[in-house]
Amino acid sequence: MPRLALFAIDLVAVTILVFGLYFPRHRRRDLVVAYLGVNVGVLAVAGALSSSTVGAGLGLGLFGVLSIIRLRSTELDQHEVAYYFSALALGILGPLSGGPAWLCPALMGLILVVMYFGDHPRLLRSYRRQILVLDTAITDHVALVAQLERILGARVHAATVERIDLVNETTTVEVRYSIDRKHAATREAEFAGVAR
Template identity: 50%
Template sequence: MDLPVIAVDLVAMLIIAYALYYPRHRRKDLVVAFLVVNVGVLGVSTVLAQSTVGAGLGLGLFGVLSIIRLRSEEISHSEIAYYFASLAIGLIAGLSTTITATMLIMTTLIVIALAVCDHPKICARSRRVTVRLDHAVGTDSEATIACERILGIAPEHVTILDIDTVNDTAHVVARYRPQVTSPVTIGGES
């Protein structure tokens, strides 16, 4: 393994973790996870690429470990994308013996994809909340009205997950965009 390959991997991951993910999502625990997963995959894929043990076996073990970790706490789909990017960049670097155009292009493409696809101005932030309504509703419009009453804002989309007519409740998922509040002014200054 070439030290410049490791440097490319680490620079890409520092950009992903500290320039993209943390400023947008503010979860320090996942920054650590992304970096450690990347370095771990980089190390294992480097060793597997140079050994007689099948790379498929090693990568399969990492896949199982990743699935277990991802299932142990609820994280968003965008955070799963960051995990996948960490794994992919580690694999690309670990299986590369020197810096190649393909390695640089694929690593850069992953970083750019995260930067663009998770940008708040391109994909406006929305929230998802699961609500247990205190009365059974049968239509999306009824669920929308009930969620608006609870949330104080009209949801953009409501999905009824289940209706319990015995207990007169409904379980729904509502997606909405939080209202942007204007800054508070004190003494005429903002």
């Protein structure tokens, strides 16, 4: 398959990834330009290096280092990191022309399908994660879980205490929990009633 066709397929794929999957689901505008820039940048450099005497491994290694620096420079959620590396992978696959003509487009399609289903809003939607600051210092784990379940109205799967302040009587805890659909519907109805 001609390289220009692979470049065009990459641009279509990253457009679907960013504007078809990421932005409609998460609405974070600043990452749109990051995903597009990373993809096109990797595509350009990998395309240039694949036809030069410089090893492609060196160029991709440099992009790996740059991506680590970029990921450390701001806080990203795990799903945003997954989109970031998907954009990188699409950009790397674009210039590759070895193997059957269908291989690179199929791998790009696989990335899009995995991201579509893996980040689908209906997948495991009752499972949540939050960091809470409680206005009491709770040192007993069983009492902490009971308090969290009462506050959240949900089943707590894990509660990790990050900080207990005995002077100010606060507990900072990361909690992973799930809510049942009936409870979620009731809370959404209550919220809708308050919003009116």
